[in-house]
Amino acid sequence: MNPPLNPIQAVTHPDPYGYYARLVAERPVHRDETLGLWIAAGAEAVASVLGSEACRVRPPREPVPKALVGSPAGEIFRHLVRMNDGAGHCPFKRAVAAALASIDPRNAGGEAACWAVHLAKEAQPSGDLAHFAFALPAYVVGKLLGVADDRLGEVAVWTAAFVRCLSSASSAAEIAAGKLAAGRLIDLFRSSLATAPAGHALLASLAREAGRVGCDDTDVIVANGIGFLFQAYEATAGLIGNTLVLLAKQPERRAGAPDGLDAIVAEVARWDPPVQNTRRFLAHDAVVAGQAMKEGEAILVVLAAANRDPAANPAPERFDPYRAERRSFTFGLGVHACPGEKLANRIATAGVAALLARGLAPRSLAAAPRYRPSPNTRIPVFAE
Numbered sequence: 395m396n397p398p399l400n401p402i403q404a405v406t407h408p409d410p411y412g413y414y415a416r417l418v419a420e421r422p423v424h425r426d427e428t429l430g431l432w433i434a435a436g437a438e439a440v441a442s443v444l445g446s447e448a449c450r451v452r453p454p455r456e457p458v459p460k461a462l463v464g465s466p467a468g469e470i471f472r473h474l475v476r477m478n479d480g481a482g483h484c485p486f487k488r489a490v491a492a493a494l495a496s497i498d499p500r501n502a503g504g505e506a507a508c509w510a511v512h513l514a515k516e517a518q519p520s521g522d523l524a525h526f527a528f529a530l531p532a533y534v535v536g537k538l539l540g541v542a543d544d545r546l547g548e549v550a551v552w553t554a555a556f557v558r559c560l561s562s563a564s565s566a567a568e569i570a571a572g573k574l575a576a577g578r579l580i581d582l583f584r585s586s587l588a589t590a591p592a593g594h595a596l597l598a599s600l601a602r603e604a605g606r607v608g609c610d611d612t613d614v615i616v617a618n619g620i621g622f623l624f625q626a627y628e629a630t631a632g633l634i635g636n637t638l639v640l641l642a643k644q645p646e647r648r649a650g651a652p653d654g655l656d657a658i659v660a661e662v663a664r665w666d667p668p669v670q671n672t673r674r675f676l677a678h679d680a681v682v683a684g685q686a687m688k689e690g691e692a693i694l695v696v697l698a699a700a701n702r703d704p705a706a707n708p709a710p711e712r713f714d715p716y717r718a719e720r721r722s723f724t725f726g727l728g729v730h731a732c733p734g735e736k737l738a739n740r741i742a743t744a745g746v747a748a749l750l751a752r753g754l755a756p757r758s759l760a761a762a763p764r765y766r767p768s769p770n771t772r773i774p775v776f777a778e
């Protein structure tokens with residue numbers, strides 16, 4: 395098998411990890427002129443980029459993708475903490491993190507288990523796993539946000555359409571559908587906030603936490619509530635899928651499940667992560683990770699390679715659910731670090747447990763599946 399030609403191809407390559415190990419050892423930070431990107435792959439380089447004040451989450455001249463400007467999808471995008479730095483990020487990030495931290499783990503675990511069992515009944519043992527893996531995070535996060543049970547299916551469909559329109563490879567029809575779906579999500583969450591402002595749901599709790607940091611802008615609160623759905627959607631589906639791939643490769647691990655399943659999921663997140671890279675853009679000339687970079691240049695931050703840096707994780711190629719002091723870059727680092735890691739792991743664990751309980755035999759799945767085309771997420775396709 396030929397190794398990937400670059401870190402974008404690596405995302406969906408059957409086995410990119412030897413290639414990543416070579417990048418870490420030989421070129422932990424370098425310029426790829428063909429891609430027109432800086433590549434940060436070593437743990438130190440990745441940490442340095444994600445900690446740099448000069449590096450922004452969006453190109454400073456294009457805060458919102460051109461195709462979305464002026465649409466409901468653009469309005470959501472423009473307000474997300476994920477897509478802002480400086481005043482648009484903090485202090486609202488504190489509200490986002492506090493709202494997610496306030497979720498009762500038993501409630502989240504209960505909802506995840508309940509919807510996993512419900513959706514697993516619809517998925518045949520080796521059938522439509524993709525539908526299951528994508529629907530589950532949307533149902534659980536939707537339910538936690540306060541969406542009524544009978545509207546969760548719609549919310550999952552709208553989330554899928556919204557996420558699709560954010561891709562740089564989306565077609566005109568996908569962009570149009572995404573804008574429509576974004577409008578529906580905004581309407582639903584606006585009315586839910588208006589009718590139950592003091593409730594216990596995650597959206598109401600986000601509004602309360604927003605108030606504590608001095609924000610009462612409904613547009614910002616609603617956008618970041620929808621942001622939870624969007625952030626959870628593909629990445630958690632990938633975590634479910636990559637855990638199934640691990641169990642297909644190493645079926646003996648199933649002996650430890652379900653008790654040890656959460657430890658397996660946490661190590662899958664490091665070892666074969668659903669989010670393989672993220673990007674940063676230079677706001678001004680600066681020396682970052684030891685390299686002189688110029689305003690406007692972009693950096694591909696290869697989180698999946700940093701996970702395999704022996705300086706961060708000794709014997710990084712070894713799959714060890716009980717690894718001491720695991721350093722995982724999968725959920726980011728620094729000011730934009732993911733506040734949804736615990737919830738994501740909980741949903742993925744409940745999802746895999748429900749499939750196993752329903753009789754799914756991981757051995758029957760492809761240990762080397764194809765992956766959905768993507769420049770950053772690694773999500774296996776088990777069946778069409």
Ligand code: HEM
Nearest residue numbers: 475476622625626629630633669672725726730732734738
């Ligand atoms: C396996 C699942 C997930 C993975 C791998 C993941 C990964 C990430 C990564 C890498 C970032 C930082 C991006 C960057 O710095 O460029 C991020 C940010 C974020 N994630 Fe997650 N995430 C997952 C699930 C979730 C869930 C379930 C939620 C909430 C329900 C969530 C909410 C967020 C938010 C709000 C941010 C933006 C934080 C900020 O910009 O300050 N994520 N996530």
